[in-house]
Amino acid sequence: MSQYHDPANVTNPEHAEHHIISPATYIAVFVTLLIFTGITVGAAYIDLGILNPIVALAIACFKAVIVILFFMHVKYQSRLVKLTVAAGFFTFLILITMTLTDYMSRAWGLW
Amino acid sequence: MDNVSVATQPHTHEEHHHVSLPQHRHHFETEEQQREAGTFGMWLFLLTEIMFFGGLFFAYLLYRNWYHDAFVAASNQLSIPLGAANTAVLISSGFFMALGVWAAEVRKKGLLVLFLVITTVLGFIFLGVKYVEYHEKWEKHHIPGAHFDISEFVNPQAYGLKEQPLAPDMAAKTQIFFSLYFAMTGMHALHMIIGIGLLVWLTWRSYRGEFSAGYVAPIEYFGLYWHFVDIVWIFLFPLLYLINRHPGQ
Amino acid sequence: MSAHTIVNLPDQRTATMPKRNYINNEDGILSWLFTGDHKRIAMLYLVSITFFFFIGGAFAGLIRLELLTPQPDLMASDTYNKFFSMHGIVMIFLFLVPSVPAVLGNFLIPIMLGAKDLAFPKINLLSWYLYWIGGLFTLTALVLGGVDTGWTFTTPLSTHYLNTHVVTAAVGIFIIGFSSIFTGLNFIVTIHRMRAPGMTWFRMPLFIWANYAASILMVLGTPVLAISLVLVALERTIGIGVFDPTKGGDPLLFQHLFWFYSHPAVYIMILPGMGVISEVISTFSRKRVFGYTAVAFSSVAIALFGFFVWEHHMFIMGVSNYSALVFSLLTMLVAVPSAIKIFNWAFTLQKGSITFETPMLYAFGFIGLFTVGGLTGVFLGALGMDIHLTETYFIVAHFHFVMVGGMLMAFLAGIHFWWPKMTGRMYSESISKLAAIVTFIGFNMTFLPQFILGYLGMPRRYHAYPPEFQVLNVLSTAGATILGVGYMLPLLYLGWSLKYGAIAGDNPWQATGLEWQIQSPPLTENFTEIPVVDHDAYDYEWLEHKTAQEVTTVG
Numbered sequence A: 001m002s003q004y005h006d007p008a009n010v011t012n013p014e015h016a017e018h019h020i021i022s023p024a025t026y027i028a029v030f031v032t033l034l035i036f037t038g039i040t041v042g043a044a045y046i047d048l049g050i051l052n053p054i055v056a057l058a059i060a061c062f063k064a065v066i067v068i069l070f071f072m073h074v075k076y077q078s079r080l081v082k083l084t085v086a087a088g089f090f091t092f093l094i095l096i097t098m099t100l101t102d103y104m105s106r107a108w109g110l111w
Numbered sequence B: 001m002d003n004v005s006v007a008t009q010p011h012t013h014e015e016h017h018h019v020s021l022p023q024h025r026h027h028f029e030t031e032e033q034q035r036e037a038g039t040f041g042m043w044l045f046l047l048t049e050i051m052f053f054g055g056l057f058f059a060y061l062l063y064r065n066w067y068h069d070a071f072v073a074a075s076n077q078l079s080i081p082l083g084a085a086n087t088a089v090l091i092s093s094g095f096f097m098a099l100g101v102w103a104a105e106v107r108k109k110g111l112l113v114l115f116l117v118i119t120t121v122l123g124f125i126f127l128g129v130k131y132v133e134y135h136e137k138w139e140k141h142h143i144p145g146a147h148f149d150i151s152e153f154v155n156p157q158a159y160g161l162k163e164q165p166l167a168p169d170m171a172a173k174t175q176i177f178f179s180l181y182f183a184m185t186g187m188h189a190l191h192m193i194i195g196i197g198l199l200v201w202l203t204w205r206s207y208r209g210e211f212s213a214g215y216v217a218p219i220e221y222f223g224l225y226w227h228f229v230d231i232v233w234i235f236l237f238p239l240l241y242l243i244n245r246h247p248g249q
Numbered sequence C: 001m002s003a004h005t006i007v008n009l010p011d012q013r014t015a016t017m018p019k020r021n022y023i024n025n026e027d028g029i030l031s032w033l034f035t036g037d038h039k040r041i042a043m044l045y046l047v048s049i050t051f052f053f054f055i056g057g058a059f060a061g062l063i064r065l066e067l068l069t070p071q072p073d074l075m076a077s078d079t080y081n082k083f084f085s086m087h088g089i090v091m092i093f094l095f096l097v098p099s100v101p102a103v104l105g106n107f108l109i110p111i112m113l114g115a116k117d118l119a120f121p122k123i124n125l126l127s128w129y130l131y132w133i134g135g136l137f138t139l140t141a142l143v144l145g146g147v148d149t150g151w152t153f154t155t156p157l158s159t160h161y162l163n164t165h166v167v168t169a170a171v172g173i174f175i176i177g178f179s180s181i182f183t184g185l186n187f188i189v190t191i192h193r194m195r196a197p198g199m200t201w202f203r204m205p206l207f208i209w210a211n212y213a214a215s216i217l218m219v220l221g222t223p224v225l226a227i228s229l230v231l232v233a234l235e236r237t238i239g240i241g242v243f244d245p246t247k248g249g250d251p252l253l254f255q256h257l258f259w260f261y262s263h264p265a266v267y268i269m270i271l272p273g274m275g276v277i278s279e280v281i282s283t284f285s286r287k288r289v290f291g292y293t294a295v296a297f298s299s300v301a302i303a304l305f306g307f308f309v310w311e312h313h314m315f316i317m318g319v320s321n322y323s324a325l326v327f328s329l330l331t332m333l334v335a336v337p338s339a340i341k342i343f344n345w346a347f348t349l350q351k352g353s354i355t356f357e358t359p360m361l362y363a364f365g366f367i368g369l370f371t372v373g374g375l376t377g378v379f380l381g382a383l384g385m386d387i388h389l390t391e392t393y394f395i396v397a398h399f400h401f402v403m404v405g406g407m408l409m410a411f412l413a414g415i416h417f418w419w420p421k422m423t424g425r426m427y428s429e430s431i432s433k434l435a436a437i438v439t440f441i442g443f444n445m446t447f448l449p450q451f452i453l454g455y456l457g458m459p460r461r462y463h464a465y466p467p468e469f470q471v472l473n474v475l476s477t478a479g480a481t482i483l484g485v486g487y488m489l490p491l492l493y494l495g496w497s498l499k500y501g502a503i504a505g506d507n508p509w510q511a512t513g514l515e516w517q518i519q520s521p522p523l524t525e526n527f528t529e530i531p532v533v534d535h536d537a538y539d540y541e542w543l544e545h546k547t548a549q550e551v552t553t554v555g
Helices: A023-045 A051-071 A079-105 B031-066 B068-075 B080-105 B109-139 B168-172 B174-207 B217-241 C029-033 C038-066 C077-113 C121-144 C157-161 C166-193 C206-238 C251-285 C292-308 C321-349 C358-381 C383-389 C393-423 C429-456 C467-500 C540-548
Strands: none
Touching: A023 A051, A023 B080, A023 B217, A051 B080, A051 B217, A079 B031, A079 C206, A079 C251, A079 C292, A079 C321, B031 B068, B031 B174, B031 B217, B031 C166, B031 C206, B031 C251, B068 B168, B068 B174, B080 B109, B080 B217, B109 B174, B168 B174, B174 B217, B174 C206, C029 C038, C038 C077, C038 C121, C038 C393, C038 C467, C077 C121, C077 C166, C077 C206, C077 C251, C077 C393, C121 C166, C157 C206, C166 C206, C206 C251, C206 C292, C251 C292, C251 C321, C251 C358, C251 C393, C292 C321, C321 C358, C321 C383, C358 C383, C358 C393, C358 C429, C393 C429, C393 C467, C429 C467
């Protein structure tokens, strides 16, 4: 039976070693997050035209990704967990894009 | 980034026998299976949170594009120093939460309790700042509803603001911005309050030494929740506070 | 084994119930209310959803009674509005969504996988309590005076024009949503992490695949319903304006969010039913399900496509024409995996050793009625037809064919199929076959006329109608009466069988699932020893060889 529940069985996509992330990593992530918070505030004061919201969102996405990967340990989780996280954001994108097909092409819309 | 790979179980892979720790539930074959099931379940719960906030984020996206001018004017009423400071507070809180998970994993009870207390205190600070911000909106009649006042947006000069005046019908749309502002930050704050309640409970249990003997699951799962709340704020801050801070456009 | 039946009951003179099983393992009401056992929670759910089914059914009866005559003579128009709203809310959120997953799924998924319980037993119990709290809120709204928004809570009707207990009902549905999320979450984790050794993904019964797909929809869809209801409640209580056109809001935004859940929700309702049908068809034709992999993936495909089609509920609501075109095309796509299932069931029957036990009769009912319901769905998905048919009785008939003719038939098929396993007792075959036939006849008499009524232009949600529609309406009401009898019968004879039914034995149908290889009713821990699976699902040869060296678990 143990062959099916072998903790060392790293070939199982649903399984991953339990990693302990060191405080040094956490500090690096923390400092990065603070720096990028500063950058996003600064960027808002510069007129970049259409790029303003894009830059703001790109920075927010970057911050979210490093929180997910390190603070939330996803980098060291099984492929199953990685896929789950991706599935969540994918469904959110479906909600947005498919709803936008209506709002962006309405004859009477305000877009 | 030297990440140490240490098994949390008190047994090595060679001698792979069943350990019966008190936290081990009978219907799981191994504790490994139990831990991975828990993490996976927690992530599925966070998926529902993504979709829950997702609806609000879509509403924001829609109305920001429909009523861009109103959103800019209303957004500029929010205080960047308070918002940015609060972002830093929340990120710090998340950082100490992550350290808390680490402390539990390396079984340092004192550090674990300390980090959890700091996390809680920072959470309270965040909510305190939020209260100050909400109170200011109350005084300025920027709370949507019967007492909502658009005069500041129709005639900003009278209030000493360097904003472009908005036509009354567009100025009325600032109410949508503030509705979404309160709905989103309010929903976020509600998650914080629930989280702080759980934190107090977990701190008490950590103080009793429940999570410093190899059993870290509740700390780990709560950490995931707390970081998720951080992520929501990481998006809320630029979307609500930083729409357009370069006047004259 | 006779040629006409595969029922294989033990010798009734010597048959005994297992001494120890999950039902008599502990005594007292508290042992049920605080149980972590998935089988007991399933039974709690069974009682609860049956209760709400008959409440919803009573409203349906009153609606049909009012529609017996063209004049509004039984109830006032707003009373009628409340009745059809409560009928929809109770039937959808309190019966259809939890029916197969929370009862049969809860009972069977761990056993079919070879696990001792679901991954999170306490959360499973919590979901049942949340179900009841939500149910009580709904009943409160009902007692206080009802809701008349329809089950769709369409804005701005629900936010601005009605003075009924919308918020109470919305809170109720919000809480039931959590119950549904927790059920789905539990299933997904269990299916991923709790499979017995050797139980690979493609050895799982198709019932598990179907519930897995439905669970994904529960987890990803339900929160969007939650947020849309929160916004409706906020709109009503403090007027936040997000759905209020006078403040710049868009009422259609509500519908986008609402249908983003509520369209996948119909797949939450139907997919587990399809899983039941796969099991039943295979067992009673004694053949492996034809195209196992295709049927398994079609469940996942339905779940995935389910997220891309919601706007077809809004074609006449003022959405963009181009967008409607896209959604109409995508809607057609869902027909493909549904058809794969129907065709594969048909091929499973081909050259099988078919016998006509009660579950099989219900399953045949499902296939016929679901096919009609599905094909009329294609009518409604077509843009031009939809404009003519939507908001008429055609659409009422369509979704009752899918939901009642499909899902309820599947639920009854499943209940009849697994009843011997759940209770250890067998019901009377002749009367249950009669009930299946009565249900089928009653159903068709009720809802086929409604297709015609809708095609002729009778709108839904009105308590009065022009006299020329009366003949068909009388037919429909008469059919509903027969249907009501068809639903009462199982309640009676299944209740009767609890005490007087023949002892069923471990495997009365000679089915292959793991659940049939253990005692009925099962032990609390399901298996005395965790099974090692070395054969595919629906492997009847394996079963034949196994029966020779049957090991019965002693209690």
